[in-house]
Amino acid sequence: MDVEASLENYFDQTIAGSSDYIFEGDLGLQGPAPRLQDSSFLSSLTSQEKDLTEDLDLSFLPDELGTQDEPSQAENLSRNEDSGIYTDCPPRESTEADTDTSNSAQNASQFNLPMTPMTPMTPMTPVAESSGIIPQLQNIVSTVNLACPLNLKSIALQARNAEYNPKRFAAVIMRIREPRTTALIFSSGKMVCTGAKSEEQSRLAARKYARVVQKLGFPAKFLDFKIQNMVGSCDVCFPIRLEGLVLTHQQFSSYEPELFPGLIYRMVKPRIVLLIFVSGKVVLTGAKERSEIYEAFENIYPILKGFRKQ
Amino acid sequence: MPSSCPECGSSNVVEDDLYSQRQWVCVDCGSVVSEGHLTTTVSDETQGRAVPYHASTEVLKKPCRNLIAGFSRVRALCRILRLSSDMESAVVSLFERAYNHPNFIFVTLTKKEILGGCCVLSVCRQCNWPVAMGTIGYLLGVDNATLGTVYREFTKALNIEISTIGIMDMLESFCYDFKLGPQQVEEVFAEPPQRLVDRTSALIELAADAWIVTGRQPLPLLFAAVYLAWQSLNPTVRMKYTFVKFCKIGKAPEQSWHRSRDSVVKRLKELRDVLCKLGRELPWLRGGTVEPNTVVPLVDDILKNHRALLLRAVRNYEQQLQNESQTAQTTECDNELSDSNRSESHSSTTPELMDPDQAGCENPADKQATDCQLPPDHWSKRHLFLPPCVKNRKRQRVDAPQLEVTGDEEISDSEIESYIRSQDEIEMYLKVQKELKKMA
Numbered sequence: 002m003d004v005e006a007s008l009e010n011y012f013d014q015t016i017a018g019s020s021d022y023i024f025e026g027d028l029g030l031q032g033p034a035p036r037l038q039d040s041s042f043l044s045s046l047t048s049q050e051k052d053l054t055e056d057l058d059l060s061f062l063p064d065e066l067g068t069q070d071e072p073s074q075a076e077n078l079s080r081n082e083d084s085g086i087y088t089d090c091p092p093r094e095s096t097e098a099d100t101d102t103s104n105s106a107q108n109a110s111q112f113n114l115p116m117t118p119m120t121p122m123t124p125m126t127p128v129a130e131s132s133g134i135i136p137q138l139q140n141i142v143s144t145v146n147l148a149c150p151l152n153l154k155s156i157a158l159q160a161r162n163a164e165y166n167p168k169r170f171a172a173v174i175m176r177i178r179e180p181r182t183t184a185l186i187f188s189s190g191k192m193v194c195t196g197a198k199s200e201e202q203s204r205l206a207a208r209k210y211a212r213v214v215q216k217l218g219f220p221a222k223f224l225d226f227k228i229q230n231m232v233g234s235c236d237v238c239f240p241i242r243l244e245g246l247v248l249t250h251q252q253f254s255s256y257e258p259e260l261f262p263g264l265i266y267r268m269v270k271p272r273i274v275l276l277i278f279v280s281g282k283v284v285l286t287g288a289k290e291r292s293e294i295y296e297a298f299e300n301i302y303p304i305l306k307g308f309r310k311q
Numbered sequence: 312m313p314s315s316c317p318e319c320g321s322s323n324v325v326e327d328d329l330y331s332q333r334q335w336v337c338v339d340c341g342s343v344v345s346e347g348h349l350t351t352t353v354s355d356e357t358q359g360r361a362v363p364y365h366a367s368t369e370v371l372k373k374p375c376r377n378l379i380a381g382f383s384r385v386r387a388l389c390r391i392l393r394l395s396s397d398m399e400s401a402v403v404s405l406f407e408r409a410y411n412h413p414n415f416i417f418v419t420l421t422k423k424e425i426l427g428g429c430c431v432l433s434v435c436r437q438c439n440w441p442v443a444m445g446t447i448g449y450l451l452g453v454d455n456a457t458l459g460t461v462y463r464e465f466t467k468a469l470n471i472e473i474s475t476i477g478i479m480d481m482l483e484s485f486c487y488d489f490k491l492g493p494q495q496v497e498e499v500f501a502e503p504p505q506r507l508v509d510r511t512s513a514l515i516e517l518a519a520d521a522w523i524v525t526g527r528q529p530l531p532l533l534f535a536a537v538y539l540a541w542q543s544l545n546p547t548v549r550m551k552y553t554f555v556k557f558c559k560i561g562k563a564p565e566q567s568w569h570r571s572r573d574s575v576v577k578r579l580k581e582l583r584d585v586l587c588k589l590g591r592e593l594p595w596l597r598g599g600t601v602e603p604n605t606v607v608p609l610v611d612d613i614l615k616n617h618r619a620l621l622l623r624a625v626r627n628y629e630q631q632l633q634n635e636s637q638t639a640q641t642t643e644c645d646n647e648l649s650d651s652n653r654s655e656s657h658s659s660t661t662p663e664l665m666d667p668d669q670a671g672c673e674n675p676a677d678k679q680a681t682d683c684q685l686p687p688d689h690w691s692k693r694h695l696f697l698p699p700c701v702k703n704r705k706r707q708r709v710d711a712p713q714l715e716v717t718g719d720e721e722i723s724d725s726e727i728e729s730y731i732r733s734q735d736e737i738e739m740y741l742k743v744q745k746e747l748k749k750m751a
Contacts, residue, residue: 158737162730177730180714201718208718212727238690240698243525247475256475259444260459262526279526280701 132302136233136285136294140196141203143228147190147211147221156186159217175210182206186214190221193229200228200291232286233294239281242308246277250304266301273297277305318342377423378410385427388450392442398434405469406430414468425453425461432462433471441480445530449566455528478515478529483508485533489561491541499548500560502541510540513614514582520621521585522698523578530567531574534558535582538575543610550607554579581699588695589613589620592627628695 153173157165163175172185182196182203192210197203207226214221243264247256256264263284266275271293276284283301288294315322316337323338333347385406389399409415409426418426428447435442448458466473486508493501514536518524524532538557542549552560554575558568568575583603590601590609593616601609613620691701732740 158740159732160730161732161736179726180716198713199716201716202714204718205716205720205722209722209727212722213730216727216731240522240525240694240701244475244477251474255473257444257459257473258526259455259528259530260462278700279522279698 136235136298138233140232142195142230143203145207145226146224148224149190149220180206184210231288234284237281239309245308388431402430402434429462429465441476443481511536521696523581531571532578534575535578542607546608592620592623
């Protein structure tokens with residue numbers, strides 16, 4: 002369809018041109034995003050209330066997108082701060098330069114968020130005025146490649162803080178005291194580090210493990226350190242009616258009191274799984290970035306407040 | 312092995328197989344000198360084995376025995392639960408799909424039995440026929456956790472959408488399980504099912520308002536509610552019968568309640584506490600004590616006026632909180648002392664509404680309070696009715712102080728050295744290992 006082709010076109014331009022956009026989730030800076038993510042991203046831009054069940058609404062697009070002035074559109078996008086969504090589509094026949102740019106400006110502005118300004122979407126400090134509660138990070142899981150084959154038996158013999166039981170699991174389990182973490186070290190040289198409470202702590206701990214392995218006589222390096230999972234938790238300080246929540250948010254929630262006392266809420270954007278309990282405690286997991294946890298909590302807090310009973 | 316060709320006489324005979332049949336062929340004239348024979352006994356057979364049934368080319372494969380046994384078991388389950396014939400056929404077809412699914416074709420027989428139960432559960436949920444997992448669990452003889460894992464795998468593998476059922480849906484069929492008709496038991500025990508259902512549903516609604524239902528297993532709560540309902544419908548006679556006795560009178564199947572007996576006792580306690588809190592608000596009692604053991608005769612009155620009583624209880628509690636905060640402001644040192652003193656002074660004027668935990672850890676009369684370690688200004692103090700998991704927090708969670716690190720700091724050598732064994736230690740370790748191996 003023409004519309005979808007031009008949507009992809011639009012994304013290519015914005016990715017190439019503007020650095021103000023920080024895409025979340027899987028929509029990275031690697032090229033044209035696949036169609037599914039196009040629609041979901043666009044619908045999240047156009048819907049003001051982050052209503053995740055709204056279908057893609059293309060009514061604001063002009064009937065024929067035709068040829069657009071590419072560089073000027075990219076410029077306009079970065080220039081535009083606030084703009085409304087134009088419901089009347091301007092005619093495309095105009096060939097004058099200024100109306101052309103104004104058309105493309107209008108088209109560009111139609112893609113912009115009407116309410117939120119063009120600020121980066123991942124703030125470093127969480128916006129706490131809406132709920133006043135900041136989720137605390139409880140666990141970070143990260144992986145790193147030491148890039149050298151390891152002799153696990155020799156490591157287990159020489160290290161005080163290592164355990165190795167090849168019949169049970171094919172890796173050495175090593176622990177350090179500061180930061181209090183555990184690492185699984187495999188013979189291929191890959192390592193998983195768990196238990197840290199912040200990204201920096203996880204990195205420091207992984208470096209310490211690499212140092213230990215180095216001191217044990219292996220030429221360990223520190224390649225591709227990546228945070229794989231972050232778990233956070235917080236307390237909203239009021240009891241929550243889980244039965245009501247599962248009825249209204251059926252497509253995202255799963256509540257089986259016979260199997261697990263909490264409600265499992267799978268948020269689509271950002272892709273986080275939340276465990277919501279009747280006591281008001283919320284556990285958020287599946288994040289690769291701290292901001293995803295904060296954003297997920299800010300998304301769920303108004304929903305939970307709706308189920309507060311006085 | 313022949314060495315010369317009878318046709319042309321050359322001795323150049325090689326072994327050259329034709330489609331796995333051994334043949335000796337003359338190279339010069341191409342004639343077949345001799346061939347291998349089809350063997351006649353198994354011992355002569357040097358290659359090949361029997362073809363297994365699943366790899367055979369039989370066109371119409373008979374369903375395997377386990378599948379047939381599974382079908383009969385699934386049908387039996389449907390009949391026990393009295394499902395309609397449409398539902399039964401849906402269950403059978405779903406079971407066939409699940410059984411032959413690659414995730415489930417090679418699992419253990421017990422898991423296949425549980426799979427049958429999951430099919431029944433899934434079809435019942437789809438048709439809005441309320442069956443609890445616990446019911447299926449006790450019919451199959453497995454616990455909820457095992458059933459749950461298989462159920463989750465099953466819904467994921469076959470892409471089935473799960474719909475939740477509420478406790479109120481399960482109520483009616485649950486009550487009808489108890490055989491308390493006038494012909495089945497003595498007059499004093501008999502209860503028409505509809506009355507039992509009404510009374511139980513009123514109790515469960517009350518429990519839901521008081522946060523006892525959410526997040527809990529529904530079956531123990533249903534048992535507790537039915538028991539209390541039955542007692543309250545004729546309290547003078549039935550008060551002396553315990554829960555176990557009641558189950559025996561009503562001929563409830565033992566496997567269904569036996570495992571969850573402890574939970575039922577806990578729910579009974581919670582339900583009675585809630586009823587006491589409301590019972591104290593009854594105006595005609597004029598502030599007299601309402602104890603959990605004796606609250607059952609009042610259940611009738613409490614349920615009739617439960618909304619008004621709830622409002623009164625909450626209002627009185629808030630009033631009491633206000634009074635307490637005022638007195639706490641005027642006398643600063645009172646904060647620790649006398650929660651118990653205050654309660655005594657208030658009991659003469661307003662009915663005792665103290666949350667046991669509010670008395671803090673100093674009140675010796677309340678054994679529940681010794682377990683709780685809630686900070687004095689916890690948000691839960693402001694509510695009269697709360698989920699028990701909030702009030703009974705056994706252990707104060709201690710958040711370790713956060714390390715402020717940048718991730719790129721210098722790592723001291725001494726720290727790393729502390730994690731490495733010295734040569735002496737290694738030798739000692741190896742020695743001990745050798746000794747242990749010798750002993751073993």
